[in-house]
Amino acid sequence: MAVGDLSKTGEEKTATRGQSEVNRRLKYISLAVLVVQNASLILSIRYVRTLPGDRFFTTSAVVMAEVLKVLTCLVIILLQKRLNVKETVYFLIDVIVVQYKDTLKLAVPSLIYTLQNNLQYVAISNLPAATFQVTYQLKILTTALFSVLMLRKSLSRVQWISLLLLFAGVAIVQVQQEGNKEASVKDTSTQNYTVGLVAVVISCLSSGFAGVYFEKILKGSSASVWVRNVQLGIFGMVLGLLGLWWNDGAAVAERGFLFGYTSMVWCVIFNQAFGGLLVALVVKYADNILKGFATSFSIIVSTVTSIYLFGFHVDVLFTAGAGLVIGAVYMYSLPKAPAGSASASSSSSSSSTSEKTDIDAEMEAFLPKAQGGVSPPSAVHITT
Secondary structure, three states, X not given: OHHHHHHHHHHHHHHHXXXXXXXXXXXXXXXXXXXXXXXXXXXXXXXXXXXXXXXXXXXXXXXXXXXHHHHHHHHHHHHHOOOOHHHHHHHXXXXXXXXXXXXXXXXXXXXXXXXXXXXXXXXXXXXXXXHHHHHOOHHHHHHHHHHHHHOOOOXXXXXXXXXXXXXXXXXXXXXXXXXXXXXXXXXXXXXXXXXHHHHHHHHHHHHHHHHHHHHHHHHOOOOOHHHHHHHHHHHHHHHHHHXXXXXXXXXXXXXXXXXXXXXXXXXXXXXXXXXXXXXXXXXXXXXXXXXXXXXXXXXXXXXXXXXXXXXXXXXXXXXXXXXXXXXXXXXXXXXXXXXXXXXXXXXXXXXXXXXXXXXXXXXXXXXXXXXXXXXXXXXXXXXX
């Protein structure tokens, strides 16, 4: 009997050790995916927007990304319904049309996300990729502020300090870029640093508000993340088409919706459409520290790649500013210290649990079941 117990204990230890090894590998894979997605999208957009020749309409690219995203989510919902087309159609009619009031709630964040996606193209077309990557981290600051104001979340002292460091780092980078406009923007006739900076700041503000608003909606509803993204995508396509008509209507009518599309442009669109879905899947295995590290590392990757691809110039000021931002992002992702107030800690814990529960059930159907003991992700909205 004792031998049997020892054998059983040994098997349990071996299984636990093997499970830990699998989880560790999945974390590293998650880190790689997050870094590649963060850096590649910005670098690829910058690359296609600085190539000579005919330029594609960015408004059409935004619409096309929404179309692909909606189609992908519809396929996932169909798989959830075991490929039963009739049941899927009835389900979609119910959650989108019958429950129209619930669907209309997504109009506001969808409008903001559509604006944000268009502004990202404007910003990256006018700013060096590394500068955009650093400046765009202001979305952490805006999201934190909107979370405090709209969701009554509490931030630790370390997080507030990290936000101050983040702002200081971005400010230093802007001072450096202001003094090196000619070096950082090669063709001033087609690129405007001020326009790019305004676009990225507005994009950060819209990202923060829309993200918190979407989280608030997600908490108060049982609808799956895939249904939410279909609803977002429907509004996104309509609003994107209105933006295309307003900004490029005459040119698109003359040259065509897919004018200027190359294989590289399609890669950018697919990255936008599926990058968010991919991140939503791997984020199950990535805790906040890992996500913060991935963001920090992607800044380094973007900067190094920009030096070789675009001749980007890195000096002491940029290094100092980027270093502050990288450190701030990592600090912000650290867990709250247990020494904080009990009530704040309890509130934060319950809030975090609520966020995690919403999406975890939906991910379970599409992720390996063997990975036990991995904490579920926080509420994820699939957007670029």
